[in-house]
Structures are given as structure tokens and as C-alpha cells.
Amino acid sequence: MTTHTVSPAPVGDGAAVTALRAALGPEVILLPQEFSGRKHADWSRMPCAEPLALARPRTTEQVAQIMRICHEHRQPVVTQGGLTGLTGGACLHGGEIALSLELMQGIESIDTISGTMTVLAGTPLQTVQTAADDAGFLFPLDLGARGSCTIGGNLATNAGGNRVIKYGMMREQVLDIEAVLADGSVIGGQHRMIKNNTGYDLRNLLIGSEGTLGVITRAVLRLRPKPQAVSTAFCGLPSYQAVTTLLSRAQASLPAGVSAFEVMWPGYHDFVTSRMPELRAPLAGRHAYYVLLESSGADPVRQAEAFEAFLGQQLEDGILDDAALAATESDALAFWAIRDAPGEYPRFIPGRVSFDVSFAIADVGLAAERCEAALRARWPHATILIYGHLGDGNLHIVVHEPDWPASAAREVQDVVYGITGEMDGSVSAEHGIGSKKLRVLGLTRSPADLATMRAIKLALDPLWLLNPGKLLV
Incomplete structure (x- = not known):
């Protein structure tokens, strides 16, 4: 490496x-x-x-x-x-x-005709979500850290989360950005239109730049129609092929499409449900894979009927071994609590080594299998938890062994990132590079890519003042 x-x-x-x-x-x-x-x-x-x-x-x-x-x-x-x-x-x-x-917090304006919201960069994500909901809209970005993370940070890292499969990354949720460059120049404005084909897209240049090109100060966000119905199911499946089949069938057949498709390997499912007494396993027995499937749309009656009929057909076809349908909002929240359990990792596995990688959807199953086999061969007694947002190819892997020496983290990283590079994956799906992933960035980006990124950095920040030592190598 x-x-x-x-x-x-x-x-x-x-x-x-x-x-x-x-x-x-x-x-x-x-x-x-x-x-x-x-x-x-x-x-x-x-x-x-x-x-x-x-x-x-x-x-x-x-x-x-x-x-x-x-x-x-x-x-x-x-x-x-x-x-x-x-x-x-x-x-x-x-x-x-x-x-x-x-x-620098606050919602400056909401345009209900254009479907936009102008906010200061320090505004917490949850504040934006609540304001959008109160105005009759949805701001679709959603992360476990919603109460603490800010819109500026979400933009600087191009945050992902649970609804990327339907709405896209943070990049798709913003129409314009105001930012201050290293020399104090202010760029960007408050354009509220989707079509703005006027040269270089400075907005998208800043998104994902992790504070190395400018300080994001204000954003015009894109709001979406608020779903009138949300259907949620917790499913057990016999194979990875069944998982990908369920995804493709759900996208093709459900009237409202798929708003979330969260996959959990049994090691993850069993670990969190056995260690957190507040979590209740929705399904009896053990399954090869678990999927949290969500569909949100505008027609409550038609959607509920179609969703239930879809699950019944998948059970009949053998794609699903079992499924639990959320009858109430509290049921849905209980399902999501299982997927959101990583927020409790500090209590159970404080010395963990965590990964946020991505692959082509067709390769995710093999990538997980290869990573787990290679890790298990080297550390046979380690806890290995695998889960992710399959709809966008994002895989999270968590590895932990209580008696590891200090050098183990680097060795674990070499295993997972090595396989990621071999399979043409990305070493960062949604968390960014920062300083933690500098040494492995070259596994995902070519020398020409990195040279181009460096040229942009030097053009906008030639003194290397903004967030030095992060993202760029």
C-alpha cells in the first residue's frame, strides 16, 4: 500500500x-x-x-x-x-x-412555490428537517447524527445516509452555496433554480471538499414533497442473490419505489439484538441476511395494499424466508432502531476499527465475503459486523478484538482497503477522507486524479491555509 x-x-x-x-x-x-x-x-x-x-x-x-x-x-x-x-x-x-x-445558525427563508430553503451553514440538520416538515415538505438527507451535524458539514463531506437510494447524496439536495475563500473573497449567491448552466459549477466543487477550498457559510437547499404514506418491513432472506433480487423487484414493482434498503449480515443483527435489551428481533429464527425495506409515497391506500401484496409475492417466490410488516409508526421505529444501533458502539466495542467503503452493487456480497474471510483467517476470534446501504453500494464493516496490540488497526485496514482497491471500490463512501484515510486515497483515485485535485487546491488556496493535512496528498 x-x-x-x-x-x-x-x-x-x-x-x-x-x-x-x-x-x-x-x-x-x-x-x-x-x-x-x-x-x-x-x-x-x-x-x-x-x-x-x-x-x-x-x-x-x-x-x-x-x-x-x-x-x-x-x-x-x-x-x-x-x-x-x-x-x-x-x-x-x-x-x-x-x-x-x-x-451562524438559522433558517433565513422558505420558498414554498420554488420548494427551497435558505439556511446558514451552522444550522443543525434536524432543525432543517423539522422546518421543512412544518412547511409541508421533506428535506430527505438523514443521518444518525442529525441533532448535532450541521448543514455546512453535510455539504463539506457530501453526506449520504439512509435515503440516498431515492434522493441522492447531499450534492443532490442543494441549489446554491455561498462560501468564503482562503483570501477572504466571497463566492456564490442565493440562486433558487435547478437549471443554472453558467460555467464552472462552483457549488459542486465545494461539496465534498472537506473545508480545503473554502468556508461554506450559506446554502439554498432543495425541498421535496412530503410523503403521505411510509411502508416499512423487516425481512429475512436466504442468500445474497435473494437480496439483490428483492432490491431490483422492489424498485421495479412498488408504486412509490424504494426510499431505504438497509442490509444487515447475521453477525451484525445478532450482535446488536443480543447486547441491547431495548431491541427486539422482529423475526423468529436466524437468517442469512436481513433487509430493512422502506417505500414512501403519496397514496396511503394504494401504497399499503401494493406493499403488502409485494411482500406476499416475494414470500411465495422464495425470495423472502420471512417478513415483518410495520403496522404502526412505533413498529417502524423499532425496526430502524436495529439499523441505527451503531450509535451505541462506544458502549460495547470502544476499540473498534470501522470502515465506510463502497462497491458496485453486484460486487457488495463478494466484497463482504472476501473481507470477512481474510479478517477471520488473521483474527479468528474477532467480532466482525457488516451492514450497509445496499441501494448505493455502501458497505460498513466493523472489526474488534479486545486484546489487540496497538499495531492491529493498521493491519486490519490493510486487509479491508487492499480488497477494496483490488475490486475497484471506494475507500470512502460517505464519511470523507480527512486525515484518517490519506494513505489509502491512492487506492481509489489515480495519479492524474490526485494531480488535478491538487491543482484546484493550489489555485484557490496557494498558501495551503484551509484545513491543511486533510483530503489532499
């Missing part, structure tokens, strides 16, 4: 902090003694240094002023949102200023 050298980044000093404090005051620029005890690390468990100062702007103009001063003093900056990332993208290496958008 190739190891790449990260481009050197400038190291800040006290001059920039002094200038920032003088220009913006102590209400915006906090010194270490003023934010003592504050958490700076994200959920990745990567090392994180304390910032030289903490900037908490309230407006885009303040962000621009901060970046102009930092550019003048060659002061590196790490933008932080809800700190729910899993690859170290918001962590500091040392010598940086932390730029938190936590005070």
Missing part, C-alpha cells in the same frame, strides 16, 4: 491572533484560557491539538474578515461544524485557528 507525503502547511503564530482580536474583538475571537475545556476533536478518535484561538463569527462578512487577516499572516485555519465527522477532518494538527460556525 502506497504511503503519500502530505504537503507542508504553514504554522501560525501569535501575530495573526493579535490582529484578529483587534479587528473582531473578544466576542468573536476567543483565546485558549477563554475556551478552556472545550471539545475540539470530532468523532473519529484521531489526535487533536488545541487551537491557537477559537473564532466564532456570526456573519459571512466576519468570516471573510477572519480569512483576509489569516491570509495576510499566513495563518492556517480549520473550519468546524458539529464535530460529528469520522475521519478527522475537523481535528487540528497544531498551530491552527479553529473557525466554528456554531453561531
Whole structure:
């Protein structure tokens, strides 16, 4: 596996902090003694240094002023949102200023005719979801960290989640983005139309850039019609072929299509249902695969009938071994609680090694089989949990053994990422690269890809001030 050298980044000093404090005051620029005890690390468990100062702007103009001063003093900056990332993208290496958008919250407007919402980047995802619902719409992005993660962070990492199969990644949920570049320039606006074919798409350039190209400050989000009916089933299947057959049949036959298709291998299902007493296994017996199938649409009567008839046909055809249909919203929530159990991993497997990889849908079953076999051969007693969003090829693998030496994580990564590279998969499906996956990025992107990305970075941030040491190698 190739190891790449990260481009050197400038190291800040006290001059920039002094200038920032003088220009913006102590209400915006906090010194270490003023934010003592504050958490700076994200959920990745990567090392994180304390910032030289903490900037908490309230407006885009303040962000621009901060970046102009930092550019003048060659002061590196790490933008932080809800700190729910899993690859170290918001962590500091040392010598940086932390730029938190936590005070830039708020829904500025909702256009019910155009179906858009304009929000500040620090607004939590759940706030946007609730506001959309109150206005009679759906904002479809959904993550387990919905109460903490922010819209700016969702955009910077091109977040995925449970509904990608129907609505797409975060990239598909936004019409325009305002952002501040490294020199303090402000780009983007507040366009509220789907069609805007006016040259380079700066919006999509910023999405997924992990804070290395600009500080996202505002976004115009795309709202969708609110589903009037949601049908949910928890299914047991005999084989991976049956799983992919169920997916293709559901997409072709269900009137409202498929809004979620979550696959769980038995190791994952048995692990979470046996360790969390609040979870109840919906099906009797043990199955080779479990699928949480959801369809959401506009016709409650027709959808419920079609969904139940579809499940009955799959049982008759042998595609399903068993299925439990959610009769109430609480039933559906109980099904989803099984799939959302990874939020409790810190309680049960604090030393885990986790993966967020993706493959062509046809290859996911073989990829999981190869990874589990290779891991089991090397660590026969390890806990191995596999689950994912099959509709978009996203596979999550969690590996844990209590008595591992410190070097084990690197060895486990070499196994899984090695297979991912061999099968033309992606080393990051939805969590991003950050600093955690720098050494394996070359397994997914070609040298020409990386050179092009670096050229874009140098064009927009030639001093390498924005989130140095992340994403690019």
C-alpha cells in the first residue's frame, strides 16, 4: 500500500491572533484560557491539538474578515461544524485557528412555490428537517447524527445516509452555496433554480471538499414533497442473490419505489439484538441476511395494499424466508432502531476499527465475503459486523478484538482497503477522507486524479491555509 507525503502547511503564530482580536474583538475571537475545556476533536478518535484561538463569527462578512487577516499572516485555519465527522477532518494538527460556525445558525427563508430553503451553514440538520416538515415538505438527507451535524458539514463531506437510494447524496439536495475563500473573497449567491448552466459549477466543487477550498457559510437547499404514506418491513432472506433480487423487484414493482434498503449480515443483527435489551428481533429464527425495506409515497391506500401484496409475492417466490410488516409508526421505529444501533458502539466495542467503503452493487456480497474471510483467517476470534446501504453500494464493516496490540488497526485496514482497491471500490463512501484515510486515497483515485485535485487546491488556496493535512496528498 502506497504511503503519500502530505504537503507542508504553514504554522501560525501569535501575530495573526493579535490582529484578529483587534479587528473582531473578544466576542468573536476567543483565546485558549477563554475556551478552556472545550471539545475540539470530532468523532473519529484521531489526535487533536488545541487551537491557537477559537473564532466564532456570526456573519459571512466576519468570516471573510477572519480569512483576509489569516491570509495576510499566513495563518492556517480549520473550519468546524458539529464535530460529528469520522475521519478527522475537523481535528487540528497544531498551530491552527479553529473557525466554528456554531453561531451562524438559522433558517433565513422558505420558498414554498420554488420548494427551497435558505439556511446558514451552522444550522443543525434536524432543525432543517423539522422546518421543512412544518412547511409541508421533506428535506430527505438523514443521518444518525442529525441533532448535532450541521448543514455546512453535510455539504463539506457530501453526506449520504439512509435515503440516498431515492434522493441522492447531499450534492443532490442543494441549489446554491455561498462560501468564503482562503483570501477572504466571497463566492456564490442565493440562486433558487435547478437549471443554472453558467460555467464552472462552483457549488459542486465545494461539496465534498472537506473545508480545503473554502468556508461554506450559506446554502439554498432543495425541498421535496412530503410523503403521505411510509411502508416499512423487516425481512429475512436466504442468500445474497435473494437480496439483490428483492432490491431490483422492489424498485421495479412498488408504486412509490424504494426510499431505504438497509442490509444487515447475521453477525451484525445478532450482535446488536443480543447486547441491547431495548431491541427486539422482529423475526423468529436466524437468517442469512436481513433487509430493512422502506417505500414512501403519496397514496396511503394504494401504497399499503401494493406493499403488502409485494411482500406476499416475494414470500411465495422464495425470495423472502420471512417478513415483518410495520403496522404502526412505533413498529417502524423499532425496526430502524436495529439499523441505527451503531450509535451505541462506544458502549460495547470502544476499540473498534470501522470502515465506510463502497462497491458496485453486484460486487457488495463478494466484497463482504472476501473481507470477512481474510479478517477471520488473521483474527479468528474477532467480532466482525457488516451492514450497509445496499441501494448505493455502501458497505460498513466493523472489526474488534479486545486484546489487540496497538499495531492491529493498521493491519486490519490493510486487509479491508487492499480488497477494496483490488475490486475497484471506494475507500470512502460517505464519511470523507480527512486525515484518517490519506494513505489509502491512492487506492481509489489515480495519479492524474490526485494531480488535478491538487491543482484546484493550489489555485484557490496557494498558501495551503484551509484545513491543511486533510483530503489532499
